[in-house]
Amino acid sequence: MRSTSLLLFIVIILSSCSTEKKAIKAFKLGKYQNAIDLFKKTGNSGKANFFIAESYRLSNRPKEAEQFYAKAGGRGFDADSIKFYYAQALKANGKYDEARQQLESLVAATSNTPLKDRASAEINGIGYLAKLAESPSYYKVKNLEAINTPASEYSPVYLNSELYFTSSRGDGKIYEAEGKPFTDLYKVTTKGANVEMSTLARLPEGINDNVRNEGCVTFSPDGKIMIFAKGNSEKKKGGGADVDLYISRFRNDVWSEPIPININTQFKNESDGDAKNFSWDSTPAFSPDGRTLYFASNRKGGYGGTDLYSAQMDSRGRFTRVRNLGPEINTSGNEMFPYVAEDAKLYFASDVHPGYGGLDLFVVKRANGKTQIKNLGQPMNSNSDDFAMFLFKPDRGFFASNRDGGKGDDDIYTFINEDPDLRVVNYYLQGITYTPGKDGKLQILPNTKVNLLDGKGDVMQDYVTGNDGKFLFRVYENEDYNLVGESSGYLVKRQGYTTRGKSVDPSTLKELLTNITLDTMIVLEKIELDKSFVLENIYYDFNKSNIRSDAAKELDKLVQLLLDNPEIKIELGSHTDSIDDEAYNRQLSQRRAESAVSYMIQHGIAAERLQAKGYGESKPIARNTNPDGTDNPEGRQKNRRTEFKILEVGAVTKPVEGDEQFEEDRYFRE
Structure with a gap:
């Protein structure tokens, strides 16, 4: 009897170990729902609770993570990180006082400076909510019930009386990171927020497929270019990490086969030595003029998590000059779902800027060249995820949220801004x-x-x-x-x-x-050799050649012109009127020209690009005296001038094969 019990105990232990190994493997592969289901079978240990909590967090379900973070821990686990994420889960469930207590305890105990800074920012953010509540809110919010289902609907985009959105309402293959069907892109005819459900349609095959998530779409203003996110294939490691931006063009009444755009990031997978894309590039949004693309990415060089970036679309339809939007907007957490309204205000979602929990909606305003970031407050924001804002009129639009009271997971909401002073x-x-x-x-x-x-x-x-x-x-x-x-x-x-x-x-x-x-x-002046250009307001004190402050300002402009035109070499010529003798004037003008050249060399212009020449009184452009022999002050003033003329134009170097610019151009030629 005793041996039977011992055998049963050994079987249970071995089974538990096998299940735990499978669970850890699922977690590492980003199959978070599988990991949750498996770890729940291994018992109620601190280790199991940790991995369950992390799986919920990493699959964007912080509310469910709370009870598991409360019991997570054990040897080998970072207790400070557990406490921080536990506080975030409490905050996601609206338990702000409890979250503050956890954060204050963390700040007092941790030696992890970055984590202490994040915790301090979270404490300040909770305090900010009280001040935010004092500000009036003119927003009214309503669930767009006609379109929402128990599945996920999000990322609404309005174009030509059609609402495009992302949904997991399909009954196809399950995305194991979240335990839900893969998402696809849909569209439906609407008049503002009035949806005609009989027109609901899934976008065609080629845009959507059955083994990857498609979502977060944006269109050029004319509706002829579509950019959307696609990723999460089962053929790559890393779970939800492999997300790219794709472009499709509307030609002959059909969307072209989507291809990745050139600003997706390539990282190196050190485990197998192959160059693969392991960045997350998603949530694209065109600017109102269609010349700038905003998107979120976790590429290297950011400030942490996902950052907001912009890229310019040139006249040939290619994207260049990718730029991080900077530390005023981006934080150590996640910024995503950018949207630029007609009034050029940037809206985005963040989980670190002071908010109610999860992702909150923020607006960036420009004032006197500086940015001001403001939380949109309640009811636009809640202690859940609120994101993906889109205005179809200056005072009304759509956004997505997984707040309580919805029809399922993420839902699409409509809103109106009734601020009487809105202009x-x-x-x-x-x-x-x-x-x-x-x-x-x-x-x-x-x-x-x-x-x-x-x-x-x-x-x-x-x-x-x-x-x-x-x-x-x-x-x-x-x-x-x-x-x-x-x-x-x-x-x-x-x-x-x-x-x-x-x-x-x-x-x-x-x-x-x-x-x-x-x-x-x-x-713009045509580049012509030996053509003279007069520099206005280059003055010298009588009989002196030193550079006055007012002349320095004008020479700075010439410095900038040479920096902007690096292929030209110039002669800087100084001229005088006819006062004093010709030899003296030539010497004075030469000293002045050399003084100006020296100033420009000191300000970054190579000496070999400059030549000083004093002409004295030899090349007047106006009379120094009137026909009757009297003095002509206006003419003398015109003659006391500084000019430059182009002596040489360097050859423009053409890109050659192997050069970065050549390779970029070839990408678009092909």
């Missing part, structure tokens, strides 16, 4: 690129690239003009910019522009939406 003012800067004609009159210069730079010198937008030479940029009130124009065979032209003093008071407007267009122009 949307959009500022645009339009202009035309010109060049002087042979007769001196300005003529339109087509096919010119124009960049809009912010006050820090970063490129905000770019534009390639057509035959009409016109360009258009979105700008903001009370900001300083630089416009940079480039065209083959012409000097790169840089000029400032400010919107200071050009804004309107929204309280004086009656309409909900007002567009204000400002005007400018850019004149």
